[in-house]
Amino acid sequence: MKKILIVAPAWVGDAIMAQPLYARLKALHPDAQIDVLAPAWTRPLHARMAEISESFDNPFGHGQLKLGARWKLARQLKQRGYDQAILLPNSLKSALIPFFAGIPVRTGWTGEARYGLVNDLRVLKPAELPQMVERFAALAEVAGEAPARPIPHPRLRVNSAERQATLHKLGLNLARPIVACCPGAEYGPAKRWPAQHFAEFARDAMSRGLQVWLFGSGKDKEIADEIAALAPGVQNLASQTTLAEAIDLMSFASVAVCNDSGLMHVAAALQVPLAAIYGSSSPEFTPPLSAQAEIVTLDLECSPCFERSCPLGHMNCLNQLDAPRVAAAVARLRPDIWPSTINAPL
Template structure:
């Protein structure tokens, strides 16, 4: 019997891409002897590296660059965008499965009714596509998971960045590419860092993309202790490796949060404008702090009331209390 090629179009946000790894194990279980290929933007492709369920990763840089590279029998389109369906249609993939959205149904061979978004966890959104394809209602094992290579596990990652960590550090990833409505106040982060370093005698590493450097600078201006700064210095794979070795990971609802969850790291997730129902970390060691105000969740990038009460209501004491419980 001819081996099939199944192509999976990855989401474009790092956090969503991490959540999407949940489908790969069940997909491999159903298509045991077939080829599974992930099509992903360069900046999220590292999420799928070393995944034992994936045979290949194709980097998507643009339509002209990739159309001739994408060949397969079944296309699973996880993003709800028109362009992601168009890509697989132009590539000539025979079966193209995804949700009805953005007037793209004519580009799909199997268009699934789009459920009401943000009323269930995102992983259920992705799971439903695989259940449709496999025709197995009892297919299970939909858990996001990232994998490190043996070389990555052995790498002296802290020494690589001249961080003299003798004990497992606490990692704080304070930024969010989404917007200010996910970012806790800098003075509270500063107070939290000082508390961890003074009272718990643990090193703190600030992590995140270079876009969060301005935020990190503002935090450091307010700290009495000096944390180590990896913000903007580590690659995605290096960040995954660093997070995997942390004692505790603290962040808002962001990509780093989902990375920590997929690695089974003890974590505290601070939620502002978004909803734990939709994007909570799927990790039994996660602890979500969320104030469900009458206006929550609004899912806005900027607070419509300009008050940011959903974040202001989360006090330093709220987070310190949880840290005290976990450390």
Template sequence: MHSILIIAPNWIGDAVTTQPLLANLKVLYPGSKIDVLASSWVAPIYRACAEVHQVTEVKFEHRKLQWDLRKQLAREIKAKNYQACFVLPNSFKSALIPWLANIPFRIGYRGELRFALINLALDNPSKINRPPMVEHYSALSELLKDSESLPLTQLAPKLNVSSSAKQSVQNKLQSANISSDLIYVMCPGAEYGPTKRWPTEHFAILAQKLIAENPNIQIVLLGSKSDHVLGQEITSQAQLNSNIHNWCGNTSLDEAIALIGMSKAVISNDSGLMHIAAALNTPQIAIFGSSDPAHTPPLSDRARVIWLNMPCSPCHKRECPLGHLRCLKDILPEQVLATLNTLK
């Protein structure tokens, strides 16, 4: 197997958890060339994977078939003669391109009426008994594994920081007059919804306490453009504007990866940036509310998870069905700070 294509998932956290699959494929096929077809949103993750030869970045639009674009991509991919393709999203449209390109082995999970498009498939696990996402994706490599293959062992994602992204971040820090010696990153967002977001007032109090311990600490808030308002709330509530910098929406994902890699610690919700911190082995506190840390844990020895494991959680709802959001509100800044201090 000398040429493999990966159809990437569409969420940052999911993309990070696919890296062990790539590493395991390199164990099975050391001479293989692994290319990735990814949306612009997650392409930087694969640029940070040492196993990837080439990333093709495509502007896929959510909930649109984009038939002409997929046919064009299929023609380009067919010319590259891939032997196998791992289709990691569960959607019908994600399986169209490798099928149109006539790639011999099309591997993925069954779902969304795509049984004719995938010819090596596993059943999707039930929502009640779901394995960790890393295991979920890595299991697909077993479909190509023969009895003489090497054991598949890596289950912790690993990312690299590009020198260009690191230089770009250093330039931004210098322009903003921020010392890079004591940077703490806070990630207040979570795309899924409010039940995965620790309250901004708790982030603000934590920021105040950290800076009270050491006035040289600089706190950078990271996230998407939609998280910028959360960053504004934190800076306003903390009233320490000279030490807190709202960069939500003001960095590329490549730059966010670099900044997380050079920070002293990361405090985040269960989000894509949480998985990036774990894959960079940066000390971190991961705060869980409505989601399940057994399913999407940060896989790092330097990560600490705070989850109250209340009777109503994990509910996996976007809004608190009971209206109180105690699974997050009852995680106090003092508890997070005490846990953070154990990482130093």
């Protein structure tokens, strides 16, 4: 049995985009044991990926070298007898533990001067692999081979009993269809659709008899609270759930409206129809990986700029993207719950 250790990404969205790699490894090696070394906060994601056997917490934050602690963890992992490590981050530090653990094959893209640490080193040709999911999936193949296509979309499984328990715990109900709104984006404000636009959309949704649930972490509480104040009646779950609970609850949604964020990728992997809002970032590199997704963007001359805050100070890419444009995308995705103005009864 082949034993593979994945050094997984720290970002939620990136962690989800790695799942097709795991599926491909299982297709190539059906009996393989695939474990992941990842930050603790991504554990709920890996627990919902059928291909993963075990998840080990990577306790080292960004910029932390801590060679002694890395050596100690590597010695523990060495006892598990891995045949291969696949490194998804491109940093030098991410290569240290597999090297210290003596894993024979250490696969990854060229990165921060990690020659020798990574002995199955791949040279990336960005034009051939423009999307992050393709770059991850390609690491399952022999060096020089393109990833098997079509690359499947990520999938997160949900336990029915657990999600019902989460629903009961928070006193929520399924009496009316649910619109999941994810107003946060940890990267920065240039990826966040303004609160007043989210609130206008939410008021429209509730006028149609729909529930609106706001999702997010503690970092998203401020914008979620602002939306809740502008749209009385929304269910504000931001900072009220764990990531595991958010996944459970989002799986109940009839449609989701999300910024380009980790929760956008969660919605896509749950196969929830999705309107994905893009401002400073690009759907060309990290699109929502779903057949039921609509990209909503103004595609201005100044975007994508990939900046955390608008370098021009106006953030027109999101300020000028109004609620009716997003509502139109939702109507195309779910005309059964959101009939368009043309088709609406008089």
